Amino acid sequence: MSISSKASGTTSRSRRLAWTGFLCTTPALLLTTTLFVVPMGLMVWMSLHDWPLLGEHTFIGLDNYVRAFTSDGTFLMSVRFTLIYTFVITPVLFFLGLGLALFVRRRSRGSAFFRTVFFSPYVIGFAAASFLWLWFVDPQAGPVAAVAHAMGWPIDQVSWLTETVPGLINVIVMVTWKVVGFQMILLLGGLNGVPDEVIEAAHVDGAKWFRRMFSIVLPLMRPTIVLLLVFSVSGSLLAFEQFFLITKGRPDNETVTAVYWIYNASFKKFELGYGAALSVIMLIILLIVAAVQVRMMKGVGRDD
């Protein structure tokens, strides 16, 4: 083998290896194509049609998209509501998760126990958690009502299920209880990844706790934080079960999220074409958000 062909990597051996490598990826490629690319293509195709569940479908071009932005006030309201929900819950989850991570970080005997306690709600599904929560806040049968009665506090639990802001807070509390453990675990890992010497050096230099945390530790945890935000934000933008089961969109569809409205269009009104168009719009929103986050991640590499 001459040096030049080795350098350019075009020897028959390396080509064979490359081909074998490609063959090994074909199962994964096949899976991705059939389970992701094909359905997505089909969805985009459906979004250009009036496609009822039963009956003929007719090509209507971009009419579904026009409808989503002009005559369907509920869709725009649902996107707005979803964004508000995401903006509120993301920092709540982050700072609470950070607090819990700092709390369980100390090597005390209880810390392993607390880690488990905070993390366990994460493993039950959102539907199960929502049903559990409905019982929890029930004005007649739930523990919150029982405690409030016993203490003599008059609380209006009906508004937690039927009014916009109390309903939103109610769901945020439930989701926080459920997923904050996950944030805690990730942030714990990130915290442990910060070298002790750096913190000590900052301490020696006279930096107070607050300064140490926000100017030294968090910036060094950037990759973890960005990863966490990707999970958190995309999960919140796709919120469905908790609103479907707890607030049921009340009052007057004001607590309907984007995915909830897609479900409604597809499975209550049986308008699959319109539901597909709404899904495409959500997909684009998610792609933009993901792109921004990947950009933030890339920035980290250059800083190093």
Add this chain to the structure above:
Amino acid sequence: MRMNILRGAGVLSVAVLAGGLAACSGGGSSDTLTIWTRTDGEAYMRDLAQKYESANDGLTVEVTAIPNSDVSTKFAQALSAGDVPDVMAMDVAMAPYFVSKNAFEDLTDRMADLDYADTLLEGQLDAGTSDGSHFVMPFTADASALFYNKDLFAEAGLDPDQGPRTWDEFVEAANAVGDLGDDYEGYHFSAGCGGCSAFVLAPMLWAAGGDFLDSSGDSLNPPPMLDDPLTVEFLETLKSAVDGGGITSASQVDGGENYGGAFESGKLGMVASGSFQLSNFMADPLPFDLGVVPLPGNEDGQIAAFSGGDVLAIPNGAPDSEAAWDFLAWASSDDAQTALSDGGYTPIRTDLLESVYGEKGPEYAAMAEATTNGRVPITVAFTAIYSDANGPFVSLMQAGVFGDDVPAAAAAAQKTAEQIVSSNE
């Protein structure tokens, strides 16, 4: 190494093919009758299936129960795939949608040959009728009527032997019972569940000559009249019961989970429910005197009922259409309907309603009267308009009955309903 992988892959694919072919050779037996029903009707369907099997040697009846909320979607998917059961038992309110999509076989001629053809419940039959042809066979009736607690009525100063006969008497009774105490409710309904509210409230509007959808024509897709003056008057009437304490927030948040309210515990004055509830109450005697009256309109003498329940149909493309019709004929015959009546379910034959069912007692007689006068709201958009928890009817309940501005709520709901109706044209 690569040869080994290829050889392994070859063996694996042959094995999979062989396994698949073996599974395929099972095939369907022509001595099996497949029936799909909703879980609400599972109990009596299985009972009847057993009876039918013993009356027909060699025939197996396979009953599949589908959760209520999934029936429309699952059945629609089956129709698209061409993989349908022989017999489909569905909620009568869903029938117009599927009839409009040509999902069912025409039963008109076969039905005319039955000697009890004119005793079949009109309300249910009409729901599956298009251009004079019948596409569904009534199966079980579940009409709505008003149940009330006679003891609570007496306590509240009302005449216990007289249920409310007008809207005003209804509100008066509700507020009077609600006044008995903090944990007393005058009337309870599931305002978060569209189908449930329609079941109990629509008849009161019908009795007064009004409607939520204008069914005066024969259209399967009638236009909405949610902002009609009579409709608004009815909603204001209900709102006055909310303002007077007769209807509480317990009704507002109830999404259908709490259908009977606190009736059995004796803290609820009135609740409107169906025949199935009557048999429950009769089976487990209540700790108080039960009264049953048909749902009233706004003037004395006006009554109506929502004729719910299930109807049977033969989907187009059913594996064995003849066997399916035999089952339909048997299920509506004296044998099967009397068996249902004995089990506490309401028959769909007016002759049996009067005799076998009505003679079980005065409460049953009242229910029989309600059933015979029963109607079904006929619309292809029943799910989108009525049942949808985010649809216009539920909005009307939440924002109208429990809100501050009934006319505004009615106008908003009317607009949404109009959009739904026009998208179904």
